[in-house]
Amino acid sequence: MKAIIPAAGLGTRFLPATKAVPKELLPVQGLPVIQHVVEEALAVEGVDGVVIVNSHDKPAIEEHFAKNGELEDLLRSRGKEDLAAGVEHAASLPVSFVYQDEPLGLGHAVLQAAPAMDDDPFLILLGDYFVPDHEMCRRMKEVSDAHDGASVIAVGVVPADEVSRYGIIGGKCVSGGDPEAPGAVWLVGNMVEKPAPEDAPSHLFIVGRYLLSPRVMELLATQGPGAGGEVQLTDAMLRLLDEEEMYAIVVDVDEGRDTGTPAAWAGVAARAALEDPSTRAEFLEALGAAADLIR
Numbered sequence: 001m002k003a004i005i006p007a008a009g010l011g012t013r014f015l016p017a018t019k020a021v022p023k024e025l026l027p028v029q030g031l032p033v034i035q036h037v038v039e040e041a042l043a044v045e046g047v048d049g050v051v052i053v054n055s056h057d058k059p060a061i062e063e064h065f066a067k068n069g070e071l072e073d074l075l076r077s078r079g080k081e082d083l084a085a086g087v088e089h090a091a092s093l094p095v096s097f098v099y100q101d102e103p104l105g106l107g108h109a110v111l112q113a114a115p116a117m118d119d120d121p122f123l124i125l126l127g128d129y130f131v132p133d134h135e136m137c138r139r140m141k142e143v144s145d146a147h148d149g150a151s152v153i154a155v156g157v158v159p160a161d162e163v164s165r166y167g168i169i170g171g172k173c174v175s176g177g178d179p180e181a182p183g184a185v186w187l188v189g190n191m192v193e194k195p196a197p198e199d200a201p202s203h204l205f206i207v208g209r210y211l212l213s214p215r216v217m218e219l220l221a222t223q224g225p226g227a228g229g230e231v232q233l234t235d236a237m238l239r240l241l242d243e244e245e246m247y248a249i250v251v252d253v254d255e256g257r258d259t260g261t262p263a264a265w266a267g268v269a270a271r272a273a274l275e276d277p278s279t280r281a282e283f284l285e286a287l288g289a290a291a292d293l294i295r
Helices: 033-042 059-064 069-077 081-092 106-111 135-146 160-165 215-221 233-241 262-275 280-293
Strands: 002-006 049-054 095-099 122-125 151-157 167-175 185-193 204-212 246-250
Touching: 002 033, 002 106, 033 049, 033 059, 033 122, 033 135, 049 059, 069 081, 106 215, 106 233, 135 151, 135 204, 135 246, 151 233, 167 246, 185 233, 204 233, 215 233, 233 246, 262 280
Parallel strands: 002 049, 002 122, 049 095, 151 246
Antiparallel strands: 122 204, 151 204, 167 185, 167 204, 185 246
């Protein structure tokens, strides 16, 4: 089974920084965000490769995962074995690339990876969101295995007055006591993009982790443009509901780290520095007087 990471976007929210540096390469504790996502995908049993949907305008992502023996040798010659091992490890990850050079939607991006999927189920992990303990996709795989390989998505609870910002699922809870508690499993009945609060079928939004049937690739191949004139993954998933069962597992939204905006990325980087005993004291010292706000 393969995992797909869409990473072809321009990162316009981060401009001018992303004119030269893809937002996926912004670091969190020494690793670029996209490597955190790659390693999360590879932690799922049965995943043997990751396909990154890139743009030809972002070669730096490929350079990060490419072998650089000269740099490794230089670091080792200077006694920096840990750094050399880190560079070598990134290049050892089973990552390949396909391309989306026009912004035609998430569904279109996913479709570019179809030839590498071998007609198997596949994961999709959005490239600006990662889960440090790698457990979210593992639990999705467990739910899929328990339901004969059905598609599974991760969902989280959003306040009622914020449902209009998200894709919201409807359906019925089929396991777990509290239907909105982490671990609850839903049989998905429908999905509504950015509904008005009075029209929302639940308070559960799609988090950005998908484990999908190979049928989705076939549907994407015939999927016409939807919202914004783009090929929407959600539209193909809605069509899938007419043919196959789909499940959703409720997750704790605090489990993941969203780096999709400058403020969110800064918060994730700060949180990681505080949570790591090896950097906490030095980070607080670097904050100076501002450290009093979080001590």
